[in-house]
Amino acid sequence: MLNVRTSPAVLQERNGQAMRVNIPSPYGGLNTRDSESVMEATDAIVLENFIPSQGSVKSRKGHNEYCSGLTGYVQTLIEHYSSGVRKFLACHGTKISDITNNASIVELGSGYQNAKWEYDPFNGYTLLVNGQDSPIKFDGSTITDILPLSNFIK
Numbered sequence: 797m798l799n800v801r802t803s804p805a806v807l808q809e810r811n812g813q814a815m816r817v818n819i820p821s822p823y824g825g826l827n828t829r830d831s832e833s834v835m836e837a838t839d840a841i842v843l844e845n846f847i848p849s850q851g852s853v854k855s856r857k858g859h860n861e862y863c864s865g866l867t868g869y870v871q872t873l874i875e876h877y878s879s880g881v882r883k884f885l886a887c888h889g890t891k892i893s894d895i896t897n898n899a900s901i902v903e904l905g906s907g908y909q910n911a912k913w914e915y916d917p918f919n920g921y922t923l924l925v926n927g928q929d930s931p932i933k934f935d936g937s938t939i940t941d942i943l944p945l946s947n948f949i950k
Contacts, residue, residue, distance in 0.1 A: 821853040822846070863898035867891065871911035874934075876922040881936040885922075887911040892924075892939060905932070905939040 822840030825848040832841060840848075845856040868889020876883040884896045885904070888911050894902040909928035916923050921933040923942065933942045 823848050823851055823853050863895050863901060865901060866893060866895075868911065872913040872915075874913070874915050874922060874924070876917070876934055876936060878917065878920045878922075878936055883934075883936060885934065887913050904934070 820838050822838055822843060824836050824838035825840065826843045827835055827839035827841065830839070835841070840846075847854045847856060863886075866886060866888045868891070870886045870888045872887035874885040874887070876885060882896070883894055886893050886895045887908075890908050890911070891906040892904045892908070892911075892913075894904055908926065910926050913924045913926045915925075921935055923931065923933050924939075925931045931942045932939050
């Protein structure tokens, strides 16, 4: 019978020694479907800056700075494309800015509760919601509220 007080794991912990554990690479990819208890050891629950491939995982090769001068963290990037107008928006801190021309950043809106926006193109607009502010729409040049919905749906 194994005495718990003198087991190798307990002795290592008492002596301040680390136990070595081999953890396989998550080459199975991101698994958001299964619970952790039934998930394969090669699946990942979070996969940031890694690219899974057949039997291995590669690290993302870094980044290039696109623009600077934005306040707060950029939490959402949005591409708006409608009727030949293509815009690139950054949601950062409490603001939304047009960063299409990275040398000339234009603030489109401010005072928002967070910068984590969900968005969808619809009828020439990009519709945005973040769960805390009123829904808004972007038409390619300005951001406006879409409530009440009777103002938006024709």
